[in-house]
Amino acid sequence: MPELPEVETVRDGLDRLVVDARVSGVEVFREYSIRRHAGGPALFAEQLDGAVLTAAVRRGKFLWLPIVAPGGPASLTPSHALVAHLGMSGQLLVRDPGEAGDWTHPHLRVRLHLDGAPSGARHLDFVDQRTFGHLAVESLGPTPDGAPGGHGSDLAAVPASVAHIGRDLLDPAFDADAVVAAIRRRRTGLKRALLDQTVVSGVGNIYADEALWRARLHYARPTDTLRRAEALRVLDAAADVMREALVQGGTSFDSLYVNVNGESGYFSRGLAVYGREGQPCPRCETPVRRDAFMNRSSYTCPRCQPRPRNARW
DNA sequence: TTCCGCACCTGCCGGC
DNA sequence: TGCCGGCAGGTGCGGA
Numbered sequence: 001m002p003e004l005p006e007v008e009t010v011r012d013g014l015d016r017l018v019v020d021a022r023v024s025g026v027e028v029f030r031e032y033s034i035r036r037h038a039g040g041p042a043l044f045a046e047q048l049d050g051a052v053l054t055a056a057v058r059r060g061k062f063l064w065l066p067i068v069a070p071g072g073p074a075s076l077t078p079s080h081a082l083v084a085h086l087g088m089s090g091q092l093l094v095r096d097p098g099e100a101g102d103w104t105h106p107h108l109r110v111r112l113h114l115d116g117a118p119s120g121a122r123h124l125d126f127v128d129q130r131t132f133g134h135l136a137v138e139s140l141g142p143t144p145d146g147a148p149g150g151h152g153s154d155l156a157a158v159p160a161s162v163a164h165i166g167r168d169l170l171d172p173a174f175d176a177d178a179v180v181a182a183i184r185r186r187r188t189g190l191k192r193a194l195l196d197q198t199v200v201s202g203v204g205n206i207y208a209d210e211a212l213w214r215a216r217l218h219y220a221r222p223t224d225t226l227r228r229a230e231a232l233r234v235l236d237a238a239a240d241v242m243r244e245a246l247v248q249g250g251t252s253f254d255s256l257y258v259n260v261n262g263e264s265g266y267f268s269r270g271l272a273v274y275g276r277e278g279q280p281c282p283r284c285e286t287p288v289r290r291d292a293f294m295n296r297s298s299y300t301c302p303r304c305q306p307r308p309r310n311a312r313w
Numbered sequence: 314t315t316c317c318g319c320a321c322c323t324g325c326c327g328g329c
Numbered sequence: 330t331g332c333c334g335g336c337a338g339g340t341g342c343g344g345a
Contacts, residue, residue: 002339003339032321032322061339061340085339085340086339087322087338087339087340088322088323088337088338088339089322089323089324089337089338107323128323129322129323129324130321130322130323130324130337130338131321131322131323132321132322132323132338132339132340133339186315186316187315187316188315188316188317192316192317195339197339197340204338204339205337205338205339294317294318294338295318295319295336295337295338296336296337296338296339297336297337297338313317315345316344316345317343317344317345318342318343318344318345319341319342319343319344320340320341320342320343321339321340321341322338323337324336324337325335325336325337326334326335326336327333327334327335327336328332328333328334328335329331329332329333329334
C-alpha cells in the first residue's frame with residue numbers, strides 16, 4: 001500500500017531513469033485508470049505524445065512529471081504535468097530495452113513509450129491491480145507561498161488536483177506550528193486528522209498507527225483536547241518512521257508495492273504494531289489489539305496507548 | 314463550514 | 330469444487 005516513503009522511492013526512480021525522455025506513444029488499456037483526465041483516452045494520448053518529461057515531483061502521495069508540450073523546446077517552463085496517484089496497488093514500472101519488447105502484466109493499465117530516456121528505458125508502465133490509482137494530464141498553477149510545489153523540483157507550481165493537499169512532513173516548507181494549530185482546531189479523533197491529506201499529506205493507515213504507537217497516543221484521542229507538545233510528538237514520530245522506512249525502500253507486505261524496478265521494500269520488518277494483532281508490543285509485551293476503524297483497521301498497544309474516556313473518531 | 318459515512322475496485326481467503 | 334461474503338484501504342463526494 002503505497003504511502004509517502006513508497007511514493008518517494010518511486011519518484012526517485014523516475015527522476016533517475018525517465019526524466020528528459022520524450023513520450024513517443026501512449027496506450028490506454030483501462031479507461032478507468034485515467035478517469036480523472038478531462039477528455040478521455042484520446043485527449044490524454046494527444047497531450048502526452050511528443051511531450052518531454054522534465055522532472056519527477058512529489059507532494060505526499062501525489063506524484064507528477066511536469067511536461068513540455070509536444071513540439072516545444074525542452075528548456076521551456078512546463079505548463080502541464082502528468083499526474084499519478086498510486087492508490088492502493090498502483091505501480092510505475094520502468095522497462096529497459098531488454099525486457100520491454102513482449103513484457104506484459106495482467107494489470108497493465110497504461111503504457112507510455114519513451115525515446116531518449118537516460119537509462120535507455122523504452123516503457124513507463126502503470127500497473128494497478130485494484131484500480132484505485134489514476135493518471136491524468138493537468139495544468140500547473142502557482143503555489144500560494146511561492147515555495148517549490150513538491151519534492152524533486154524548484155518549480156513553484158502544483159497540478160490543480162494537488163493544490164488542496166497539505167505539505168508533507170518531509171517537505172522543507174512544512175510548517176509544523178501551523179499544522180499543530182490546524183489539528184487542535186478540529187473536533188475529531190487524532191487518527192482521522194492525521195489521515196486528512198488537507199491537514200498533512202503522506203500519512204496513511206500504516207504510518208498513522210506506527211506514529212501513534214511511538215507517541216503513546218490513542219487513535220481516538222479528541223484533537224481539541226490535545227496539548228501542543230502532544231501534537232508535535234506525533235508529527236515528529238510520523239516523520240521519523242517515514243524517514244526510517246524511506247532508507248529501507250518502503251514497506252511491503254506482498255507484491256502490490258514495488259519500486260520502479262519491480263523490487264519490494266523491507267520496512268515491514270520494522271513495524272511495531274501494524275498488522276501484528278495478538279503479538280507482543282515491542283515496548284511492554286502486551287498483546288497488540290486490532291480495532292475496526294473507518295472501514296479499516298487500527299492497531300494499538302492497550303497499555304502504551306490507553307483509550308481516552310472521551311474517545312472520538 | 315466541518316465532519317462523517319460510503320462508494321469505488323479487484324483479488325485473495327475462509328466458510329459453507 | 331464452486332459460490333459467496335468479508336477484507337484490504339486512499340480519495341472524493343454527498344449528506345447531516
